[in-house]
Amino acid sequence: MSDVNTRHVCRHIFLLNAKVDHMTSFETKDGRISREQVYMLEIIAEEPNITQKQLITRMKKEQTAISRAIQRMADNDLISKTQSREDLRAFYLKISDKGLRLIDDLHDEICEITDDLLKDLSKDEVKNLTQILEKIHR
Template structure:
C-alpha cells in the first residue's frame, strides 16, 4: 500500500474506532441511539411507514417493529393506518417527540461542538468541505 494511502487508512481506522465507541452511547432517558435516530428522521423527513424506515436504516422489519412499538409506548411517535393500504401505518412524530429532538444534546452535537471549538474557523470550513467530498464519494458507490 502506498504511503499516503497507508497514513489515511491508519487515521481513518483510529477515527472509526472512536465513532463506533461513541455511536452506541446515545441514550436519552432510556431512548437508545436507534430509537432517537428514527424519531429525528421522521421529524426531519415527515411521516413514513415502517417499511420505509427499515430501508432507510438498513435493518430488518422486526427490528423496526420493536423500535416503533417502544416509541409508541413512550408517546414519541403516533401512527395511523393509511387509507390506500390498510396493512401499512404512517408513523409521525408527536409534540413530545419533537421536544425530544429539539432538546437533545446528542453525542453528535457534543462531538461537533468540541471539534468546532478547537479548530480555527478556516480549518473547520476546510475540513467540512473535504468531509463533504468524502461523503459524496461514499454515496456515489452506495447507489450501486
C-alpha cells in the same frame, strides 16, 4: 484500493462508529434513547407520514430492529402509528409534540458531542468529511 488500505479504512470506520455509540446514548425522563432512535425521530419529523417500510429503507437496518424501536417510541408517545386504509400492512409514522420536544432538548447535547469528535479538524477538513460521508451514504 489495496486490501491493506481497505482494511485500515474499515477498521477506522468501525472504531469511529463504536466511539459514537459509546458517546450517544441519552438519558431522558422516560429512560434511555439511542442515537439510532434519535435519528429515526429526526427522519420522521422531516417526513411526516413516512411509512415504516420507507424508514427501514432509509435507515438501512433490519426490519425487526426498526419495528421494535418504532414500537418503543410509540409506547413512549414519541411517535404515532396510523394503519393505512389502502394497505393494511402499511403504517404511517408521525412524530408527536413530545418527540419534537425531545429532539429539541437533545440538540445541544448532540452538537457538543459532535464538536468534541471534530475538535482537532479544521473547518475545511470538517467540510470535506461531511461531503465524503454524504457521498458514502448515498
